Amino acid sequence: MNNLPTSAPSFDADRVLMLARDTLDVEAAAVLRLKQHLGDNFVKAVQLVLASPGRVVVMGMGKSGHIGRKIVATLASTGTPAMFVHPAEASHGDLGMIQPLDVVLAISNSGESDELNVILPMIKRLGIPLLAMAGSATSTLARHATVFLNSSVEKEACPLNLAPTASTTAQLALGDALAVALLDARGFKAEDFARSHPGGALGRKLLTHVRDVMRTGDQIPKVGLTASFSELMREMSAKGLGAAAVMDETSQVRGIFTDGDLRRLVEKGIDLRQTTAGQVMHLNPQTVSVDALAVEAAELMELRRITSVLVLDHNGQLCGVLNSNDLMRAKVI
Template sequence: MTAALATANRVLAIEAQAITALAQRLDERFAAACALILQCPGRLVVMGMGKSGHIARKLAATMASTGTPAFFVHPGEAAHGDLGMITRQDVVLLLSNSGESDEVLAILPSLKRLAVPLICMTGNPSSTMAREAQIHLDAGVAEEACPLNLAPTASTTAALALGDALAVALLEARGFQAEDFALSHPGGSLGRRLLVHVRDLMHAGEALPVVQHDVTLRDALMEISRKGMGMTAIVDEAGQLCGIYTDGDLRRTIDRDIDLRTTPVREVMSPAPVTIEAQRLAAEAAAVMEARRVNGLLVVEQGRLVGAINMHDLLKARVV
């Protein structure tokens, strides 16, 4: 086990050094690559073979989810028809540690004929791909973490890190925000937290538990039971919200030995209900519930009662 730990530490040190060296080599070519992609009216097409292909595929996915329309094209398939996916409006980013990948070199003449701008990320500034590119990004490493110095390890880590740096630089240049990220991740937890609003989950209309302030406590409890939210809103003659009555209030009421059939609910209601605006994010409703230690909120629009929401609704929608 000691030997395994020593190997792991050596690998991590080599790969960390590879990334550190990248930062020291960054220059105006990186900025030029960002500018070229930002000005692109089409999409960023990312290509690579073997391990570089895996990194290229991941980079295309990262770009696409952070505001830069991108997709991956396999160089081998490109030579057999997929080149038709690339238009003159696009920018092509080629990845290859050696800069001499046969499958990539085979399609270079076709890419040149299309006159698409080429950005190459290689570990060899003297390679064919580096010479043919409009912009070359040097992702070279001093050594691989593989003890044979053969298996792509530090080189793929460096390419991945440089690609991430490019994606994040583009993200910031575009003013990309968390809400934008959520739009491309509607099925993820972030999408649910940033796209679901209180109005999307609240109980409204006939499903909203609400009673007049002069009804008896017994009638209020029946409304709570019918609507199944563990609470009911209390409104006055003008329909203005004036209180709330919850399961917790019921426990406190029982301790006071109050007659449920004759006591008006206004005498035992909580007169300052916690509310939230309908247009607020559902995640904000969860934060309010946690901070105020309540299980439900009344929803208002311009001060008018329009709905109710509870923690079960948020859990069901997987917002929390």
């Protein structure tokens, strides 16, 4: 039988916006209220996780379980090994996933989730530390906890005060606070974050070096100081980068000539047929180290409004050239 209402109430745009704004106000207030609950227990929770050689095993039912999975993802990506175990499945064998070296983080707004509470004695028997994130300090979950984290809210954003809304937002924010405190205590850096996100934009920016994307060997456009202007143009055309390095007899970079330099000379009406590369080159070209991050080269090129940059090795010798197209292909920019 279809139990849906036979007629829907009239749509009220003003009420829609009012409820949306009220929801944001209630949830923002709930998150800010968490600051009042932070104290020694939060510090103990961080210390407990830091001292554990195992993982943080997060558990929660329903919406708290969804929040728990997100907290697991945040912890794991910021240097704290973590996994999610469903409380109901734990009672049917998955409790074996939890080891004595682990720490359990159990999440429940009421603190009276049957599926969680039924396995609390076993967790205690195994000697596994229990962090409880709950909305009541007198709840069963809180009373069994090694450390209690108060995630209580005054009310839900739901106008019926029933659907988990502000309470789950508070849980998520408290989980983020825990993850941030842990990553800082571990000395976790951006490079560490990138290593756990190699396929993402941040990973590419922090793991890709100039040496990984630069052009080398015969791909480098370069000529000598005495090369004729026609030789210079042929080299630039052959390599297709719109620039060529100008080298002296000791293979040191003395300058660079670019498409932009060509336009400027033509505009001045200079007869280029009798010139040499050394006469038309631009002195003090922009260079980057072979060990620099590719994103640093991209920032230099954007700052200087250039499309190519020369790459030098540890001895200051030309070893490559990098073009903005190379960076785009590597998805650095």
